[in-house]
Amino acid sequence: MRFTHLPCSGAAGAGGCRSSSRCPSRLSGQPLLPPGVPPRPGPDRSLCPLRRSQESSMPAPAASLRPARPDLPPDPLREVRRGLLLTGLGTWLALTVHSLLAVPSREGLAPADEGLWLAVMAAFALTLFVAVKFVERRSTRLWLAALQFVLALVGNALLDGNSVLAGLTLLVAAQVGLCLPVGLSVLWVLAQTAGLLSVFLPYWSVTDAWAYASGYLCFQLFAVTTTRVALREAEARGRLSVLLDELRITRALLSEASRQAERLDIARDLHDVAGHHLSALSMNLQVALHLTPDGPARAPVERADHVARCLLADVRQTVQGLRGAPDVEFTRDLNLLIGSVPVPVHLHLPPDVRITCGVRAQVLLRTAQEALTNVTRHARAAQVWLTVGQADGLLSMDIRDDGRGAADLQFGCGLSGMQERLESLGGTLHVHTGRCAGLTLQARLPLRGPA
Structure with a gap:
């Protein structure tokens, strides 16, 4: 029995065979030799087409899949307070300059009273700046707002009930609208209006005093409404930003x-079709080798059998590469998840952590997604720390933030679903939190068990 190498159709001189799917010389990486010529020590496995394509089918590095980090969404309350600070200082400056330059009643002030009035105005501006810029506690902001109202009344009284300077009460009302609900804000505005009326009455007629006081009542209510609408609008934009991040x-x-599903389909087809035929x-x-006696005809059969074994091994290795190891997929997906979160996340994932179960990897990913x-x-955190570990037969995931926390944490749908998974x-899932102490989630999962 003699085996001959039939030339493939489409061969072009030195270019060799173009049909890589049918020509054995293409598959083995070397030409078939005439009978009697000894082969090379073995086919170069790196030249097999499946071997060459294996690296291209492997998953891409996790870093290349991380999208650009979006801008941090602003805190709605802080955003409104920043606008209120700029507007308030501008209004204070305009009213103060007007009182200095254009108010006739100032002409009767003694130098000592004028210095006192300037000190009162400076104290009002300083209190406004501190309350809006730095103070976070609501009770402290309310006390500072009350102090501003008293300073506004004192400054107004020093100018004999100046109606223009009463505009400072609008700034106080705007701050109160950010601290109190609508009903209490209205009561506060009514109290301020009563205080203004008590200053106006000694210097104005009853009709004029009531007219100006009622006008400022409307202006203060408008200031409260405006700040609350601005706060709701900023909160709505913040919620929209969160929804976009989740999307x-x-x-x-x-x-x-x-x-990944497409790679699995390709891997199954490659294993079931090419692997079966190989x-x-x-x-x-192997049967042909047993039936072929020693002689010139046996060498090509041995080479063909060796090439077939190489191709079968390459198919199996390529299928494993297409399927991807669960721990590789977990690392990449976790980095992808972190890259889409608008808050800086400090990830600690030691290289010795190996997750070989796809179900457990998905549960940990969903836990991290819900926590982030x-x-x-909710947390208004500036930073998050995420640590994944493995010890004593347990997988651990700890997620900690520096947000505002909660004194009494209630499990909602998100935390309950996380715990059920x-x-x-x-x-197990353990949650530790406290007011102004951030929140820490501790998830523990056995490495082995029912999945």
């Missing part, structure tokens, strides 16, 4: 899941 995260994870080819070549979503939506695999 971005979900879209990225769905895209990665789709690519296995059959290898078995038939809660941080973005972990408990379904024999895991």
Whole structure:
């Protein structure tokens, strides 16, 4: 029996064979030799087409999949207070300059009273700046607002009930609108109006005093309404920003899941079709080797059997690469998730942490996603620390933020769903928090068990 190498159609001189899917010389990486010529020590496995394409089918590094970090969404209250500070200082400056230059009643002031009035105006501006810029506690801001109101009344009284300077009460009303609900804000405005009326009555007629006081009542109510509307609008934009971040995260994870599913389909088809035929080819070549006596005809059969074994091994290795190791997928997806969160996340993931179960990897990913979503939506945190570890047969994930925390934390749908996922695999979830102490989530999951 003699084997001859039939030239493939489409061969072009030195260019060689163009049909890489049918020509054995292409598959083995070396030309078939005439009978009697000894082969090289073995086919170069790196020249097999499946070997060459294996690196291109492997998952991309996690860093290349991380999207650009979006801008941090501003705190709604802080954003409104910043606008109030600029507007308030501008209004204070305009009213003070007007009182200095254009108010006739100032002409009767003694130098000592004029110095006192300037000190009162400076104290009002300083108190306004500190209350809006630096103070976070609501009770302290309310005390400072009351102090500003007293200073406004004193300054107004020093100018004999100046109606223009009463505009400072609008700034106080705007601050109160950010601290109190509508009903209490209205009561505060009524109290301020009564204080203005008590200053106006000694210097104005009853009709004029009531007219100016009622006018400033309307202006103060308008200031309260404006600040509350601005706060609601800023909160709505903050919620929209959070929803967009969640949508971005979900879209990225769905895209990665789709690519992974496509790779799995390709891996199954490659294993079931090419792997089956290569296995059959290898078995038939083994039979041919047993039936072929020693001689010139045996060498090509041995080479063909060796090439078939190489191709079968390459198919299996490529299938494993297409499937991807669960720990590689977990690391990449976790980095993808962190890259989509608007809050800086400090990730600590030691290289020795290995997650070999895809179900556990998905549970930890969903736990991290829900925790980071809660941080973005509720915590008002500046930083988050995420640590993944493995010890004593347990996988651990700790997520800690520096947000405002909560004195009495209630489990909502997110935390309850997180706990149910972990408990379904024999895991646990512990939450530690406190007012102004941030929040810490501790998830524990056994490495082995029902999945």
